[in-house]
Amino acid sequence: VRGNGIPNIIGLMFLVTFVFTALMALFPLWCQAQLDWGARQVSYAYTYIGLLVAFMQGVLLGPVSRRIGEPRVLLIGAAALSAGLLLVPWVDDVVTFAANTVFMCLGTSFCHPTLTALISQRADDRHQGTVMGVANSVAATGRIVSPPIGGMIFASLGPNWPLLIGGFIMWPVVAAAVWMSWRYQARETL
Numbered sequence: 001v002r003g004n005g006i007p008n009i010i011g012l013m014f015l016v017t018f019v020f021t022a023l024m025a026l027f028p029l030w031c032q033a034q035l036d037w038g039a040r041q042v043s044y045a046y047t048y049i050g051l052l053v054a055f056m057q058g059v060l061l062g063p064v065s066r067r068i069g070e071p072r073v074l075l076i077g078a079a080a081l082s083a084g085l086l087l088v089p090w091v092d093d094v095v096t097f098a099a100n101t102v103f104m105c106l107g108t109s110f111c112h113p114t115l116t117a118l119i120s121q122r123a124d125d126r127h128q129g130t131v132m133g134v135a136n137s138v139a140a141t142g143r144i145v146s147p148p149i150g151g152m153i154f155a156s157l158g159p160n161w162p163l164l165i166g167g168f169i170m171w172p173v174v175a176a177a178v179w180m181s182w183r184y185q186a187r188e189t190l
Helices: 005-037 039-068 070-086 095-122 130-157 161-169 171-189
Strands: none
Touching: 005 039, 005 070, 005 095, 005 130, 005 161, 005 171, 039 070, 039 095, 070 095, 070 161, 070 171, 095 130, 130 161, 161 171
C-alpha cells in the first residue's frame, strides 16, 4: 500500500477535512463577528453555499475530472480553498462574501471527492474496503479535532485567524497536487 501513495493521499484528506471542518464549525460565529450577521443572514448564506456546492459537485466536477484528470482537479480545488481562506479578512459585505464563497465552495467541492477517488483508484480490490475505512477514520479524526482547535484560535487571536491558518495549512495540499499533476502530465505525454 505504501508504494502507491495512499498514505500520503490520506494525509492530504486529513488536512482538507481539518480545514473545512473548522470553517463550517466557526462559520456562524465568523459571520457575526466579521459581517454583523444574525441567524437569518447566516441561514441565507448556508443556502447559497449549499446551492454552489450542489452545482459544483453535481454539474462541474465530473466533466472537469474527465477532461483534465483528478490531480489537476485537486490542484484547482486546493488552490481555490487556500485563496478563499486567505482572503477572508477582506470580506466585509454581502458582495465580497458571495464572491469569496465561490472559491471556498469550489475548493471543497473539488478536493473531497477527488481525494476519495484517488484513494479508491490506488487501492487494490482485496484491500479497498480497509483502505477506504482507514481514510474515513482519518477524516473523522480531522472533524473531531478541528472545531476545538479552531475555536481556541478564534477566541484567542480573533475571528479571521482560524481561517487564515487554514489557508496556510492547504499549501502542502497545493504542493502535492502540483507534483501529482506534473506526474500525471508526464504519463500522458509518454
